[in-house]
Amino acid sequence: MKTYRSYAAGDTILWRGEPLEFVASVVSGVAALSKTLEDGRTQMVGLLLPSDFIGRPGRRQIEFDVTATSEVTLCCFERRPFERLVEETPNVAQRLMELALDELDAARDWMLLLGRKTAREKIATFIEMLARRSNPDGTADPSRLALPMTRDQIANYLGLTLETVSRQFSALKKDGIIDFTDRRSFTVTDLAALHDETGDDADGGIVP
Amino acid sequence: MKTYRSYAAGDTILWRGEPLEFVASVVSGVAALSKTLEDGRTQMVGLLLPSDFIGRPGRRQIEFDVTATSEVTLCCFERRPFERLVEETPNVAQRLMELALDELDAARDWMLLLGRKTAREKIATFIEMLARRSNPDGTADPSRLALPMTRDQIANYLGLTLETVSRQFSALKKDGIIDFTDRRSFTVTDLAALHDETGDDADGGIVP
DNA sequence: CCCCAACTTTGACCCAGATCAACGTATGCC
DNA sequence: GGCATACGTTGATCTGGGTCAAAGTTGGGG
Numbered sequence: 076m077k078t079y080r081s082y083a084a085g086d087t088i089l090w091r092g093e094p095l096e097f098v099a100s101v102v103s104g105v106a107a108l109s110k111t112l113e114d115g116r117t118q119m120v121g122l123l124l125p126s127d128f129i130g131r132p133g134r135r136q137i138e139f140d141v142t143a144t145s146e147v148t149l150c151c152f153e154r155r156p157f158e159r160l161v162e163e164t165p166n167v168a169q170r171l172m173e174l175a176l177d178e179l180d181a182a183r184d185w186m187l188l189l190g191r192k193t194a195r196e197k198i199a200t201f202i203e204m205l206a207r208r209s210n211p212d213g214t215a216d217p218s219r220l221a222l223p224m225t226r227d228q229i230a231n232y233l234g235l236t237l238e239t240v241s242r243q244f245s246a247l248k249k250d251g252i253i254d255f256t257d258r259r260s261f262t263v264t265d266l267a268a269l270h271d272e273t274g275d276d277a278d279g280g281i282v283p
Numbered sequence: 284m285k286t287y288r289s290y291a292a293g294d295t296i297l298w299r300g301e302p303l304e305f306v307a308s309v310v311s312g313v314a315a316l317s318k319t320l321e322d323g324r325t326q327m328v329g330l331l332l333p334s335d336f337i338g339r340p341g342r343r344q345i346e347f348d349v350t351a352t353s354e355v356t357l358c359c360f361e362r363r364p365f366e367r368l369v370e371e372t373p374n375v376a377q378r379l380m381e382l383a384l385d386e387l388d389a390a391r392d393w394m395l396l397l398g399r400k401t402a403r404e405k406i407a408t409f410i411e412m413l414a415r416r417s418n419p420d421g422t423a424d425p426s427r428l429a430l431p432m433t434r435d436q437i438a439n440y441l442g443l444t445l446e447t448v449s450r451q452f453s454a455l456k457k458d459g460i461i462d463f464t465d466r467r468s469f470t471v472t473d474l475a476a477l478h479d480e481t482g483d484d485a486d487g488g489i490v491p
Numbered sequence: 492c493c494c495c496a497a498c499t500t501t502g503a504c505c506c507a508g509a510t511c512a513a514c515g516t517a518t519g520c521c
Numbered sequence: 522g523g524c525a526t527a528c529g530t531t532g533a534t535c536t537g538g539g540t541c542a543a544a545g546t547t548g549g550g551g
Contacts, residue, residue: 108391110391110392110394110395111484112395112399112400112482112483112484113482113483113484113485114482116399116482117399118394118395118398118399120390120391120394120395121391131384132377132380133377133380133381133384134384138388138391138392139391162373165370165373165376168373168376168377168380169340169341169376171380172340172341172376172379172380172383173341175380175383175384175387176339176341176342176383178387179383179386179387179390180346182328182387182390182391182394183316183318183328183329183346183347183390184318184346185394186318186326186328186390186393186394186397187318187320187326187328189394189397189398189442190326190397190441190442191320191324191325191326191442192320193537193538194537194538225497225498225499226498226499226500227498227499233398234397234398234399235538235539236538236539236540237498237499238499238500238501238538238539238540238541239537239538239539241499241500241501242500242501242538244500245500245501257547258498258499258500258546258547274320274321274322274324275320275321276319276320276321277321401507401508402507402508433527433528433529434528434529434530435528435529443508443509444508444509444510445528445529446508446509446510446529446530446531447507447508447509449529449530449531450508450530450531452530453530453531465517466516466517466528466529466530
């Protein structure tokens with residue numbers, strides 16, 4: 076009833092429209108949801124990290140491709156028993172609802188980024204997201220970071236080209252905001268300056 | 284326990300971060316969810332049509348502004364009794380889940396549009412969406428359509444400027460694909476040609 | 492160890508769409 | 522009815538980021 080599957084970086088896990096016989100949760104690695112136009116332009120529309128979920132109650136297929144960004148291990152369940160579980164246990168249904176709402180919030184931030192931010196703001200936002208994710212509490216040294224994907228994948232994530240991504244990384248380095256140790260890992264030299272580059276509102280609304 | 288509220292076009296219904304004492308469903312009119320950067324650039328991140336819902340179980344505030352695009356009437360419930368209702372009736376919880384997943388699918392299509400489509404493709408996609416919405420079955424004459432918003436709002440929706448929106452409408456008119464009867468309503472002269480301009484994949488995946 | 496393929500950087504150039512500006516055209520209010 | 526205001530169109534110009542091209546870098550396999 077519960078099986079594990081592994082995928083190498085770059086593998087396609089699911090094609091758009093493929094009937095979903097399983098639901099799965101990510102055990103390790105990073106997978107991406109993406110959509111493609113008829114001429115091949117693609118845009119990532121979601122990122123799956125460990126504990127994230129593929130497949131939804133009542134949906135028999137998905138409207139996007141799922142590919143492994145790094146090596147990925149999934150924990151898969153058959154759809155039927157899973158749906159029975161959801162119907163019988165309100166807590167599970169509620170948890171799935173929370174996951175969906177979190178994804179929706181993330182999608183909306185991402186829409187603001189795609190529609191209105193400049194290339195530099197997109198890269199700064201991306202780095203800040205990495206920093207926050209790898210250091211949720213703001214306690215430990217947040218400066219050393221590893222890029223979880225190639226320039227090309229970052230471009231797909233941010234609605235840019237890989238050349239622009241590369242140039243913006245170089246520019247942030249030249250401006251003393253980040254510093255590369257090797258091409259997949261770097262340190263954030265000036266976190267406050269980085270935040271100033273994101274274009275984001277100082278912070279949230281009315282609450283004190 | 285159930286009250287109605289009305290808002291004029293342009294009114295702000297809720298500010299980002301404002302504590303949510305009510306949940307509501309749209310009775311009539313169109314409302315928009317939008318996010319703003321520190322320098323004032325804004326991007327719509329959701330559109331609320333009649334029967335759509337504001338407020339989520341377990342969320343006490345929202346991360347975006349809600350404004351009335353046209354005159355809007357909401358049907359409001361107090362949050363507490365509503366949450367009790369959700370907990371007690373699985374059908375309601377399930378329905379809310381479906382709404383959230385539909386919004387998520389819509390958000391992902393929109394991300395593809397914002398990140399990768401050209402101005403012309405964005406406008407064509409927008410018009411096609413209007414056509415589909417006002418004529419869900421493809422039966423009646425789909426050609427006569429009314430724009431539910433100003434050029435400025437359309438630009439905010441599509442991640443463009445109002446000038447570009449205006450120019451693209453003019454271009455589609457010049458190319459004989461649409462024809463304006465007045466500046467808020469037009470007919471689609473050539474639906475197939477319109478679809479060819481959207482950039483969208485012919486249609487979906489593997490299913491026959 | 493070296494070579495090959497995949498990834499990355501950098502440069503030169505171009506163009507879609509933003510910006511700035513000016514001029515129509517509806518709509519409601521006095 | 523006429524004026525004020527918001528909305529819309531069109532033109533001229535500028536520019537951020539895309540495109541094309543070429544030259545580094547690096548890590549894994551033979």
